[in-house]
Amino acid sequence: MVGRHPHLDRWDWESETDVSIVRSALVAVDMGHMEQRNILTLSGGERQRVAIAALLAQQPQLMLLDEPIAHLDLKHQVAMLKLIANESRERNAAVVMVLHEPALARRFCDRALLVHGDGQVEEGDIASMLTAEKLSALFQYPLATTECGGYVGFIPQ
Incomplete structure (x- = not known):
């Protein structure tokens, strides 16, 4: 949900729309089934995918990514790069990554x-x-x- 904070006013709580956006982002990174898990119980690769989900939940027009596929196995490396490419095209967003x-x-x-x-x-x-x-x-x-x-x-x- 931290990815939605830039979209909230000072004293606002997350709306059902925010929850839906976050859940969709978790599903997109293949982490929807772990929604209730404490982040401290996740592996490095799982945490990396959650970080990418938080980025997607922000819906930015510019993505600055430093090694977004670090700690990921080959399947998830390719999947995350495809996802980032698709998201950037769909939203006409720019991506700069290392x-x-x-x-x-x-x-x-x-x-x-x-x-x-x-x-x-x-x-x-x-x-x-x-x-x-x-x-x-x-x-x-x-x-x-x-x-x-x-x-x-x-x-x-």
């Missing part, structure tokens, strides 16, 4: 900003920025590109 998974960034993002350790930055469309050559320089480790089913991945050499 990801350390270049293959998933390439799949779900439109643009990339690469920040090198020496402070150098590069910015551009996702296909031109997330290449084996640029990522090898960024991570200071050689990577190779692989493609399967229309998706691009990067493998350490």
Whole structure:
């Protein structure tokens, strides 16, 4: 419910509409069945999904996300990125996020900003920025590109 607080006046309580929005957000992140659980009893991945639900409940026009898929298994990483992408399109909201998974960034993002350790930055469309050559320089480790089913991945050499 904390995601609804920005929408409440100073002394207001959450309405049935707020409760409905929060429940929908919990269902969207596959946590609806745990609505009554104390957050302290949840795993790291479950807490991360609850945090994403709180974000969705805020219904923001700009989402600033720092590693939104940290602590999630692969199934939930992809599901949360799909959800964020769909929500941003449906509400015409902007998303700025930090990801350390270049293959998933390439799949779900439109643009990339690469920040090198020496402070150098590069910015551009996702296909031109997330290449084996640029990522090898960024991570200071050689990577190779692989493609399967229309998706691009990067493998350490």
